[in-house]
Amino acid sequence: MVDTSAPTLRIATAGSVDDGKSTLIGRLLHDTKTVFEDQLSAVVKASRRYGDGETNLALLTDGLRAEREQGITIDVAHRYFATPRRSFIVADTPGHAQYTRNMVTGASTSDIAIVLVDARHGVLDQTRRHSLIASMLGAQAIVLAVNKMDLVGWDEAVFRRIVAEIEAFVGALARPVPVTAIPMSALLGDNVVDASTNTPWFDGTPLLDFLEQFETRPHGDTGVRVHVQRVIRPQGGEHGDFRGQAGVVAGGWIRRGDAVTVLPSGQTSTVRALFRWGREIEEAGPGHAVVVQLDTDIDVARGDVITADPHIEPLVGDDVVIDLCWMVDRPLTVGSRWWFKHGTRTGHATVREVQHHLSPTTLEQEVATELTLNDLGRVRLQLSEVIIADRYHVLPEGGRMILIDPADNTTAAAAMIHGAGVPA
Amino acid sequence: MSIVEHTHATAHLDALTDEAVTIIREVATECESPVLLFSGGKDSAVLLHLAVLAFAPARLPFPVMHVDTGHNFPEVLEYRDQLVRDWHVRLVVASVQESIDTGRVVEDIGPRASRNRLQSVTLLDAISEHGFDAAFGGGRRDEDKARAKERILSFRDRQGRWDPRQQRPEPWALLNPRIRKGEHLRAFPLSNWTELDIWRYIERHDVPLPSIYFSHTRTVVERDGMLLSVGGPVELESGETPHAAVVRYRTVGDASCTGAVESTAHDVHAVLAEVAAARITERGATRADDTFSESSMEDRKREGYF
Numbered sequence: 001m002v003d004t005s006a007p008t009l010r011i012a013t014a015g016s017v018d019d020g021k022s023t024l025i026g027r028l029l030h031d032t033k034t035v036f037e038d039q040l041s042a043v044v045k046a047s048r049r050y051g052d053g054e055t056n057l058a059l060l061t062d063g064l065r066a067e068r069e070q071g072i073t074i075d076v077a078h079r080y081f082a083t084p085r086r087s088f089i090v091a092d093t094p095g096h097a098q099y100t101r102n103m104v105t106g107a108s109t110s111d112i113a114i115v116l117v118d119a120r121h122g123v124l125d126q127t128r129r130h131s132l133i134a135s136m137l138g139a140q141a142i143v144l145a146v147n148k149m150d151l152v153g154w155d156e157a158v159f160r161r162i163v164a165e166i167e168a169f170v171g172a173l174a175r176p177v178p179v180t181a182i183p184m185s186a187l188l189g190d191n192v193v194d195a196s197t198n199t200p201w202f203d204g205t206p207l208l209d210f211l212e213q214f215e216t217r218p219h220g221d222t223g224v225r226v227h228v229q230r231v232i233r234p235q236g237g238e239h240g241d242f243r244g245q246a247g248v249v250a251g252g253w254i255r256r257g258d259a260v261t262v263l264p265s266g267q268t269s270t271v272r273a274l275f276r277w278g279r280e281i282e283e284a285g286p287g288h289a290v291v292v293q294l295d296t297d298i299d300v301a302r303g304d305v306i307t308a309d310p311h312i313e314p315l316v317g318d319d320v321v322i323d324l325c326w327m328v329d330r331p332l333t334v335g336s337r338w339w340f341k342h343g344t345r346t347g348h349a350t351v352r353e354v355q356h357h358l359s360p361t362t363l364e365q366e367v368a369t370e371l372t373l374n375d376l377g378r379v380r381l382q383l384s385e386v387i388i389a390d391r392y393h394v395l396p397e398g399g400r401m402i403l404i405d406p407a408d409n410t411t412a413a414a415a416m417i418h419g420a421g422v423p424a
Numbered sequence: 425m426s427i428v429e430h431t432h433a434t435a436h437l438d439a440l441t442d443e444a445v446t447i448i449r450e451v452a453t454e455c456e457s458p459v460l461l462f463s464g465g466k467d468s469a470v471l472l473h474l475a476v477l478a479f480a481p482a483r484l485p486f487p488v489m490h491v492d493t494g495h496n497f498p499e500v501l502e503y504r505d506q507l508v509r510d511w512h513v514r515l516v517v518a519s520v521q522e523s524i525d526t527g528r529v530v531e532d533i534g535p536r537a538s539r540n541r542l543q544s545v546t547l548l549d550a551i552s553e554h555g556f557d558a559a560f561g562g563g564r565r566d567e568d569k570a571r572a573k574e575r576i577l578s579f580r581d582r583q584g585r586w587d588p589r590q591q592r593p594e595p596w597a598l599l600n601p602r603i604r605k606g607e608h609l610r611a612f613p614l615s616n617w618t619e620l621d622i623w624r625y626i627e628r629h630d631v632p633l634p635s636i637y638f639s640h641t642r643t644v645v646e647r648d649g650m651l652l653s654v655g656g657p658v659e660l661e662s663g664e665t666p667h668a669a670v671v672r673y674r675t676v677g678d679a680s681c682t683g684a685v686e687s688t689a690h691d692v693h694a695v696l697a698e699v700a701a702a703r704i705t706e707r708g709a710t711r712a713d714d715t716f717s718e719s720s721m722e723d724r725k726r727e728g729y730f
Contacts, residue, residue, distance in 0.1 A: 008436045038708030046718060063569025064588050065719045075591060077572045078565045080618050087436040089616060101593040105575075108595035229446070230453045232482050239481035246478070248446045277441060278480035289445035289478070302453060327593050341598060344450070402598050409602035414595035 007216055008087040012076075012107040012139075014130035015116035017095035020147040022073050024116060024186035024207075025092045026057025031193035032208065034081035035060060057187075061092040074099055076106035085212045095126060100374045101327035104133060104414050108400075111216050113139040114207070115166070119152045119183075123165045129360035131166065132376065135173045136323055136416060138396050140217050142170065143210065144181040150188055154198040159183045172363055175393060182207055219286045220395040223310035224252035224260070225388075227343040230302055232291055244275065244291040245300050250343065250397035251390070254292070255283040258308045262300050263388045264316055270295040271308075286397070303345035305388040314390055314398065315420035318383040321355070322415040323392075325376055328405055330412070332371040332379065338412060339404035340383060347385035349403060354379050378418065392416035437624050444471075444613035445478045447576060447599065448560065451611045452478075452485060454601040455558035458611075459516070459551075461730060462488040464500040465676035466633055467562030469507070470622050471614060473631045475560070476511055487514040489559075491547050493539040494521040495657040495679040503634040518550035538681040538712070544728040548584035551608055558601065558609040561730050566618045567707055570722035576615045582606040584728035610730075619674075619706050623699050627692045636673045639690045644669050650683030650712055674699075674706045681712040 013021035026043075029035050035043075039060065047056040050068055061077040062068055073094040081088050091106030107113060113134035117127055134142060144166050152158045163181040170179050182191050183199050184207065190196030191206045204210075228247040234240060254260075258271045274281050275291040284290045292306060300306070307314060326332055332351060340349040355378040357368035371377045392399030393416075403413035452458050452475075460475055462468045476484055490504060508515045520539050523529045523546040531537065551559060565572045575594045580586060592600060601609055614622070626633065644651040645658065645666045652658045654666040657680040671684035672695070689695040702709075721729075 006432055008432075008439060036705045036708065037703045038705055042708075042718070049718075061569075061572070063572050063722075065722060066589060068718075074589060075573050077569075078616065079572065080566050080616065082433070082436075086432055102591075104595055105593045109597065229449045232479060234482040242481055246449055248442070275480070277445065278477040287439060287442050289442040289449070291480075339602065341600065344453075396596075400596050400598060402595060402600060404600050404602055409600070409604065411593045411595070411600045414593065 006086045006212070008089060009112065009211055009214060009216065010089045010091070010110045011112050011114060011211065012091040012110035012134070013093050013116065014103065014107060014113045014134055015095055016118070016124045016126035017072060019095060019116040019118045020186045021095060021116050022058035022061045022092050024114070024145060024147065024192065025079060025090055026060040027186045027189055027192045028090070028208065029060055029079060029081055030057055031189055032081055032083060072096065075102045083208070083212060088211065097126060097129070097374060100129070100133070100325070103130060104137070104325050104327065107134055107137050107139070108414060110139060112141050112143060112211070112214060114143045114145050116145045116147050117162050117166070119146050119148050119158050119162065122162055123169070125361050127166070128169055131170055132173060132358075132360050132363070133325060135170070135175050135177045136325070136376065138393060139177055141214065142177050142179045143207065144179050145186070145207065146181060146183050147186050149183045149190065150185040150198070154183070156201045180204065180210060182210070219251060220390070222251045222312040222314070222390055222395045222398070224254045224258065224306065224308035225250040225314065225390070225395070225398055226254060226290065226292060226306040228300055228302055228304045228306060229344050231300070242293070243297065244293040245306065246291050247306070247344070249284050249286055249288045249290060251286055251395045252309070253283050253285045254290070254306070254308060260294070260306050260308045262298065263305045263307055263314065264386045265299065265304070267298040269298055303343070303385070305343065307388070312390070312394060314388045315417070316386060316388050317421040318386045319422060320381045320383060320387070320389070320420040321378065321418045322381060322401060323376070323378050323418055324371070324403070324413045324415040326371045326373060326413050328410055328412040329373055330405060330407065332413070334369060337406065339406055340381070340401055341404065342387045342389060342401040343398070345385055345387055347383055349381045349383050352380045352382050387420065389417050389420050391418065433624065437621060437628065440617055440621055441474065441625065443616065444474045447597070447611065447613040448475050448478045450599050451558050451560070451577070451601060451609070454599075455609065457554070457556050458486045458558040458560065459554065459556045460486060460488045460560040461562070462490050462504070463562070463676065464490070464504045464634055465562070466622055466626065466637060467564065467614060469631055469633055470625050471560060471562040472507070472511070472513070473629060474613065476513075484511070484513050487516050489516040489518055489550060491518045491543050491550070492520060493543060493678045494519065495539055497634070497636055497653075497656070497676065497679050499636050500634045500676055503632070507632065516550070516554065518546050520546045522546075523549065538678055540678045540681055541724060541729075543730075544584070544724065547730070548728045551584070556608060557603060558611055560611045560613065562614055563612045563730060564614050564617050568721040570719065570725055574612065574615070576612055577601060578610040578612065579603070580608050580610060580728065584608070586725050586728070588722065588726070620696070620699050623692065623696045627696060634676060636676065638695065639670055639672045639688050641668055642671050642684060643667070644671060644684060648712065650710070651685065652683055653679060656680070673710065675710045677711065683710045683712065685709055
């Protein structure tokens, strides 16, 4: 089959409070005719009720009562729309620093971050913080939406100044991300879906054109990684002697007949059969939910990783260096203990070292002994179990990890693996 | 539909299917005693179909639970019983009538009374009685603005409450199912699906549905712009005249507050075409309880609703 499809694009908004993130998503949904009539009339009614004057498109995503009353976004809203060219999943995230954990939730799965800036206020600390987080999480591109251009008289100089500032900041990141800047008014719809007549000096495309045409980067070619979730073993019946490993392909393409190595045990076998959604298939690739049936009856358990044909050897070890966003009040200190989850493996994690705190505004790597709520930094962990991982920027599916607070079970950190091995 | 449209829609459905299967396996493996909430509606039919595929050729390793309001469409009960037989699934029924009879809840009376809200108490009682620690639901973020805010794995405290201001972060959907005794989780594998995705899946996998999802003639009464079926729990008010109409249901819920829509779509292909062209959301068109106030769904969800 000729694959003419553009894969679904996942987008997250970012930027400071009141820069117009929710309004932009509302405008995008409205102008792509994605808003249903009853949703729109409910928004018109609610706009009157909250005294917003004209129809407040932000109410299309600010769905919680507290958000509507305060006119802010507290938690991420997910919205879905499709054009004839592509399907989109949009995460509209909050701008307040106190809700950074929710921004991380929305941005973690996104291919593209739309960073908004209010043209009147320019680049703020929160703009920088969100651009940095988007880069750490592996955003493939940043769309710099210089918003509210109508309120600065569509002044090209204002636009250029903001673009230069963000390009300088993003260029200095450890992982620079390509930036595409668009002058717009989310409120009025200029350069969102339709090209604006107010920006004759702008030779780029409106936002939707860019999103439709954006080519996502192919998955890292590491070789096969299947994260084993559980053993499928029917009790009796016609499939009584069936035994397979249910899991998700984190990287590579696995095929029937492949010679595989199960890690960390190092046992080898051959793929006898592969199944996806209950049907036998020839091959499976990134993201596919599969059952792998092996030729020999070797010991494979939840948390193990089935590998084949590794172009890049996975990192195997319990001594791990991670970059993280810290998301709970209890600080991360040297010696503190947490739960970790990586792939399908869980265990204890003890903090051996805080290597640095990363300033989200100056990008300085500062000496620190602890990390507190909303901090970004790099730490070294001792895990109770060996993990089979990849560097996050090589293969995100193999390089992501969460830490969990054992005191109340809340998710405490989003972690990106920088390195892993066995302690010297 | 052009070839380009078709392939990007197909690739999108593939990805949603893999995501849902992965979530179902993950929660079922990490939690001790999961259950799948099954209403007989299209979303729970798709959810159950995905769950069966997730563990094939083994049988579904957990039961399904129907919270029965007592206000059912007879076609839906028949369908439910047939499906659990065909798919070898264990069914638990939690009865709202029993909650009323034992005084756990007090029923509203009057022609517009609905048992929809009462279901939350029956649901939470059943979760506690059976010791379930995770309940799969067919909720989708595109259904409602409060649902759009919810995590895939949504935490409930010991009273079964959802606190939308204190949700656990959920980076990468790397699911954290840890809870303390007495708390539980709701898992929404269809979070990222739209109504259209549901119908595309039904078409692709030939998922059986209750007959009322397809066009039929029914005696209805029009109330607040909604077509309610006459002959079941809906009581006529003075001045209302029932009439015969050619309709189908877009959602299936409590029969007292679920409306039909006029439609001649008699098979899945016709329904798909209708849904693709729809200009009104499914809940707006068919659920009286969601139009009571601006935050009906959020209020119900805080109390423990699906």
